[in-house]
Amino acid sequence: MKETNADGVTYFSAPEWDERPEVVHAFFTRNGGVSSDPYASLNMGQKGGDKRSHTRENLKRAARSLSIPVKGIFCASQIHGDWIHRVSGGEASIFGTADPLQGDGLVTSDRGLYVGILTADCVPLLLLDPGRRVVGAVHAGWRGTAQGIAGKAVGTMCATFGCEASHLLVAIGPAIGPCCYVVGDEVARAFVGRDAENEPFLHPEGSGQWKLNLEAVNRHQLINAGIEPGHITSSSLCTSCRKDLFFSVRAEGEPTGRQISLIGLRPRQGHD
Numbered sequence: 001m002k003e004t005n006a007d008g009v010t011y012f013s014a015p016e017w018d019e020r021p022e023v024v025h026a027f028f029t030r031n032g033g034v035s036s037d038p039y040a041s042l043n044m045g046q047k048g049g050d051k052r053s054h055t056r057e058n059l060k061r062a063a064r065s066l067s068i069p070v071k072g073i074f075c076a077s078q079i080h081g082d083w084i085h086r087v088s089g090g091e092a093s094i095f096g097t098a099d100p101l102q103g104d105g106l107v108t109s110d111r112g113l114y115v116g117i118l119t120a121d122c123v124p125l126l127l128l129d130p131g132r133r134v135v136g137a138v139h140a141g142w143r144g145t146a147q148g149i150a151g152k153a154v155g156t157m158c159a160t161f162g163c164e165a166s167h168l169l170v171a172i173g174p175a176i177g178p179c180c181y182v183v184g185d186e187v188a189r190a191f192v193g194r195d196a197e198n199e200p201f202l203h204p205e206g207s208g209q210w211k212l213n214l215e216a217v218n219r220h221q222l223i224n225a226g227i228e229p230g231h232i233t234s235s236s237l238c239t240s241c242r243k244d245l246f247f248s249v250r251a252e253g254e255p256t257g258r259q260i261s262l263i264g265l266r267p268r269q270g271h272d
C-alpha cells in the first residue's frame with residue numbers, strides 16, 4: 001500500500017484505486033494528532049478516556065488531509081457483532097451523538113458520506129463497487145470474523161444496491177498479523193467450529209494456544225462470497241509489530257487509542 005503524509009498526518013491507501021478520483025479512502029495511522037500518551041497521537045477512540053477536544057481535533061486533521069468535511073464522516077458504535085447498516089447523508093456522526101448507531105459494518109451509496117471504522121488490532125476492510133458507486137467499511141475483530149462479517153457485508157451490498165460480488169474491490173488495512181496474534185482454545189474452536197476450512201489459518205503455539213491469521217480468514221470469507229482474489233489488496237502491516245505507526249491493544253494494553261479507516265465518494269463536480 002501507498003503511504004501518504006499530509007501536514008503531519010500519515011495514512012495508507014490502495015494504489016490500485018488511485019485512478020478513481022471520486023473515491024476517497026484511507027487507513028490512518030496514529031501519527032499527526034494532538035492526543036498525549038497513552039493515546040498519542042491521532043486517536044479517534046470515543047470510549048477510551050481521551051479528551052473529547054483532542055479526538056475532535058484529530059478527526060479534523062484527518063478530514064483536512066483528505067480534503068473532506070468532518071461532518072461527512074460517519075462511524076457507528078462498534079460492538080464486535082456482525083450487523084451491517086445502510087447509512088445515508090444527514091445522519092449524525094458518532095462524534096458528539098448521545099445515542100449512536102450500533103454495528104460493525106456500514107455501507108452507503110450517498111456521495112459526500114464517508115463511512116469509517118475504528119481499530120487497534122482488528123481488521124479494517126474497505127469495500128468499493130466502482131461501477132454502481134457503493135462503498136462499505138467493516139470492523140472485523142475475532143468475534144466479527146468468527147461470525148462471517150466480511151461475507152455479510154458483501155451480501156448486504158449485493159442485496160441492497162444490486163452490486164455483483166465479482167465487481168467489488170476490497171482493501172484490507174493494517175491489523176494484528178499472524179506473527180503476533182496468539183489466541184486460546186476457545187477462540188480457535190469458534191473458528192474451526194464455524195468452518196473447518198479455517199483450520200489452516202490457525203497454527204499451534206504451545207499448549208492451548210494458537211496463532212491466528214485474521215486477515216487470511218477474512219480473505220477466505222471474501223472469496224467465498226464471490227470476490228475475485230485479484231480484487232483484494234492488503235497492507236500486510238502488523239499493528240502489534242508497528243507500534244510506531246499504529247495503536248495496538250495487544251502490544252500496549254488498554255487504555256490505548258484507535259485509528260480510523262474510512263471510505264466514501266466525493267460529491268459530483270459541475271454538471272456531469
Ligand SMILES: [Zn+2]
Nearest residue numbers: 179180238241
Ligand atoms: Zn506482528
